Amino acid sequence: MKRILVIGGSRYFGKSLVTRMRDAGDDVMVLNRGSSAPPPGVGRLLADRDDEAGLRAALGRRDFDVVVDQVCYTPLQAAVARRVFAGRAGRYVMTSTMEVYDPATLPAGSAPRTTPALPVVPVVEGALDLTRPSFRPPFPYGQEPAPAPGDTQAQARAYAEGKRRAEAVFLHEPHEPHEPPFPFVSVRTAHVLGGGRAEFTGRLAHYVRRIAAGIPVDVHAAPYGTSFIHHLEMADFLDWTARQTFTGPVNAASHGAPDVLALCAVVAERLGRRPHHRVVEAGADASPFSFDRPYAMDNGRATALGFAFGRVADWLPGAVTETARATE
Template identity: 90%
Template sequence: MKRILVIGGSRYFGKSLVTRLRDAGDDVMVLNRGSSAPPPGVGRLLADRDDEAGLRTALGGRDFDVVVDQVCYTPLQAAVARRVFAGRTGRYVMTSTMEVYDPATFPAGSAPCTGSALPVVPVVEGALDLTGPPFARPFPYRQEPAPAPGDTQARVRARAYAEGKRQAEAVFLHGPDGPDGPPFPFVSVRTAHVLGGGRAEFTGRLAHYVRRIAAGIPVDVHATPYGTSFIHHLEMADFLGWTARQTFTGPVNAASHGAPDVLALCTTVAERLGRRFRHRVVEAGADASPFSFDRAYAMDNGRATALGFAFGRVADWLPGAVTETARAAA
């Protein structure tokens, strides 16, 4: 049995993670601002994670074997967490994102990713270098990249999200005061695009395809779309629960086997709905539908596999996720 604190854990795969940990016999607590109650058998701490003094007060003298942070989005939040939980936990697991690798979201003038762009082959954890500039420098970091010419609102949000996660990882890695800080037992789980769960899949990205294809509306795609990585929401919960019981540190990619491109995704949706799909090609540089990428955008899951986690295949669970989404939209 482990003593595990989940920061967040009130929706989507975070809820599934909490119940899985509880059912496995772990002593589980969640920490949030009180927006929703935890399931039976799970403890609760009320605090705003951004309030360092309030967070320390809520924790009191407690310590944990593992902390799983589901809702760290900025370097400011990471700095608070690293200071507060130093010496309080054996391992700190942050749920990050595959978007940290996306070269399209790096601030102008920086190139912390190996090479000028992602390789066409699925990217490994070491492709993102958080040990050199601009990350190995004293806190505070710039939280959001400067807007680029022609940025749409969606691109600005994507850039801010990816940059916030990169910088948060860097703070956990180096410490709030730079690379000379004390070591911290940190794991960053870089998640693929999470799908499934019907209405619980709050981003609505799979629902976008279900609605358009059901209605016969063309799907916007790039001229040569690249494949990307996905993971089922329950597999994501399983992976985080498995990670909490391991001893490794550092970044780890979490993705089901297989990297379909947007046209393959549309084919699966259309087959499940019993419809044909139509698509139209957008101009170079224009926004397309979710999961249509004009650059390499898939992750290698080899490290997690070698450590002992058995991923499923996108092709096996995606049809069921489509059906689930269609039923929720009906």
């Protein structure tokens, strides 16, 4: 039995993760601000993770075999956690995102390396070097400028950069040049789908609604494929990662990287409709998962470590059906 703390864990695959750990016989607690109660049999601590003193008070003398951090979005949050959980965590697992690799959000000169002969190779963990000076915060923690409302590109850049810098702080805090105070893993998740109404981003529902209504889906002229993972597989992967001993970044993605046209084809087939597309101008926003740049991950490290991923082609049709029922 492990003593496990999940920071967040109140919705989507985080909620499934907490339930799995509880059912495996672990002593599980969640930490949040009280937005929702945990499942039966799971403890809860109430605290604002940005408030270092309040977080220490809520934890008391507790320590944990594993901390799974589902809601670390900024270097400030990472710095607080790095200090507070030093000496309290036997292993720290941060849920990150594949968006840390997105070339459109990376600082100049920091884009992931590609092979010249094969420019569209799925990206591996080592392609992103978070020890480089470009990932050091240029302003004090907590003073990151917020993107303007409605500026989706700026919001995407801020989200991706926040995750990159949070990972960098855990690995090498600028004012404490030494290794993390606990074994640290960053799980870079693919785009998570499935779960019907639980899939709160509404990205798959966007396709279901448009194709069902005969509305064109906005796509790029030559879209690239991207990586996905089912929400239950994501919960399984985090549960598995919590019980391993490896450290460092790890990509979590089902096998297969369909592009937006292939995604539309699956949705249309499940709905019995014909998809319609509208090509957007270069540089313009398109529908979710339409990318004008290479944007897929290699899951080879996790596979070699022993996790068996499923195939997008096997679970995506069912996820579409589930979403269609939820949108009726």
